[in-house]
Amino acid sequence: MTVGHWYREAYQALRVAATAMGQRPADSAADINAAVMARSAVYAQLARVTELLVGARPAVEVPDRAGASTIMRRRGQRLTQLYVGLRAATILDRQFPPSPAVGTAEPARSLHRAADAVAVIGDILASHVPPGQGPRTPEGLAIRAGGGVQSGIAEIARLTSNAVIVDIALPGWLNDGRGHLAEIYRTAAETARWTANSGLGGIARELIAAGRGQPPLDGLDIARSPLNPAPSVRTVDDAVAAMAAARSSMWQNPGQVTGAHLQLGTQLGLAVHILVSGGALRMVGGWRQAAIAAADLRATPPVGAGRDAAAELAEVLRWARSQAAVGGDGHAQLRDRQVVRLSSELPFLAITLHRGLSAALQRGELFVKAEVPLARPAGSLIFRAAKRWRSAVSDDDVVQDLNRGLAQQQPDNDGRGTVARAFPRPPRPRASMVQTPTRAVDAVSGQGRRRTR
Numbered sequence: 001m002t003v004g005h006w007y008r009e010a011y012q013a014l015r016v017a018a019t020a021m022g023q024r025p026a027d028s029a030a031d032i033n034a035a036v037m038a039r040s041a042v043y044a045q046l047a048r049v050t051e052l053l054v055g056a057r058p059a060v061e062v063p064d065r066a067g068a069s070t071i072m073r074r075r076g077q078r079l080t081q082l083y084v085g086l087r088a089a090t091i092l093d094r095q096f097p098p099s100p101a102v103g104t105a106e107p108a109r110s111l112h113r114a115a116d117a118v119a120v121i122g123d124i125l126a127s128h129v130p131p132g133q134g135p136r137t138p139e140g141l142a143i144r145a146g147g148g149v150q151s152g153i154a155e156i157a158r159l160t161s162n163a164v165i166v167d168i169a170l171p172g173w174l175n176d177g178r179g180h181l182a183e184i185y186r187t188a189a190e191t192a193r194w195t196a197n198s199g200l201g202g203i204a205r206e207l208i209a210a211g212r213g214q215p216p217l218d219g220l221d222i223a224r225s226p227l228n229p230a231p232s233v234r235t236v237d238d239a240v241a242a243m244a245a246a247r248s249s250m251w252q253n254p255g256q257v258t259g260a261h262l263q264l265g266t267q268l269g270l271a272v273h274i275l276v277s278g279g280a281l282r283m284v285g286g287w288r289q290a291a292i293a294a295a296d297l298r299a300t301p302p303v304g305a306g307r308d309a310a311a312e313l314a315e316v317l318r319w320a321r322s323q324a325a326v327g328g329d330g331h332a333q334l335r336d337r338q339v340v341r342l343s344s345e346l347p348f349l350a351i352t353l354h355r356g357l358s359a360a361l362q363r364g365e366l367f368v369k370a371e372v373p374l375a376r377p378a379g380s381l382i383f384r385a386a387k388r389w390r391s392a393v394s395d396d397d398v399v400q401d402l403n404r405g406l407a408q409q410q411p412d413n414d415g416r417g418t419v420a421r422a423f424p425r426p427p428r429p430r431a432s433m434v435q436t437p438t439r440a441v442d443a444v445s446g447q448g449r450r451r452t453r
Helices: 003-021 029-054 065-072 078-089 106-128 138-144 149-175 179-184 186-197 200-210 236-252 259-277 285-295 305-324 328-334 337-343 346-363 397-407 438-452
Strands: 366-369 389-391
Touching: 003 029, 003 106, 003 149, 029 078, 029 106, 029 149, 029 186, 065 078, 065 186, 078 149, 078 186, 078 200, 106 138, 106 149, 138 236, 138 346, 149 186, 149 200, 236 259, 236 305, 236 337, 236 346, 259 285, 259 305, 259 337, 259 346, 259 397, 285 346, 285 397, 346 366, 346 397, 366 397
Parallel strands: none
Antiparallel strands: 366 389
8 A cells, every 4th residue: 555545544543543532531551551652653653754755864863852842943944843843752751650451542542553554654665765775766766856755744744733633632631531640641741732832733834835736655655576476467556566566676686687678668668558548659659669679689588586577567568468458448447547557657667677778788688680791501592691699789779779769758857747656856867876865854944944934
């Protein structure tokens, strides 16, 4: 399931928790323990997702609540203030005694669901942009270039606003319980009051406004590895997952890309494009050119993870061709939002194939037909041409045709028409793959500064 699904899951769970706190007071240490721990986990996971989005900690050190209050009263630097507020909200002044029972009250259950949902969002992001490492996927490269970061921060801010509403209700939920429990958990209530009065909600609202209309990350999903054997593709969801797994593997291992990947990938791009365009061949020139060129290449068979990636591409290609054979009515039914999701994979597939083509040429593992003069065998009256192959080079016509065909399918420089994952800028050239994380931080913080003057 995608980032968008888990955002909605966390948002709903926080709303349910806040509502439940106003309906029934806490009446057991188990319920209070569970709710208080889950509440801190929600804030901690929100801070983790913020770090993953911007590629670094927006604040190197997080002070205590008094120091955090000072930072949050400053003008501008909204991203830093959001992060500091999230970290400070996790601070509890004491460790609470363990309870012998498991909390079952609705606030505790919903807060646990929210914390788990935000944790999954973090895991999805970490599969593309692992902390302390370079991007592992084309999506990760786009995120590090700033794509989708602002909208992602806005979603974190929206969840933060809901968490603050929980904190507004939490002291009353505790105080309406048994007197000794209210005293034991007094520090938890004080922490919630600090968060509610810290200005974190107002900072979140500004970041929500700054992210309005920005390309979202809703379609981002986990970057899984190709499976062996390749699972059968029966639905658009299966096809999207298989394509993403194959191209992620090829992106991480360009040295394993062979002619089989280039042929399968370009044929798949052509088949999907025909599905989406309803068979209008005039709209598929780039993929058609690339597929024709790739068919003239030869290479050694793929092995290992490369073989698994090729098998996943082959299975999606089989499914796409079976859908294309349905006919006119089938095309009309397929050209919906689900199939558009499939076509949104194509720009990243083209980028990945282009990168793999360059790596294969450098290794000398692609071959083209060599020009051989006619020769007459001894005793024969007929001249014959022997079929011979030589290592392909970048100047070969077939290689240039393949390069041009793939280049036509990559995202526009202004980002329009780029994918359901909707990054505003395409991945940058390899020379600039390693980005300093402060760029993304400054970009979002700058939005906050402009809006607060």
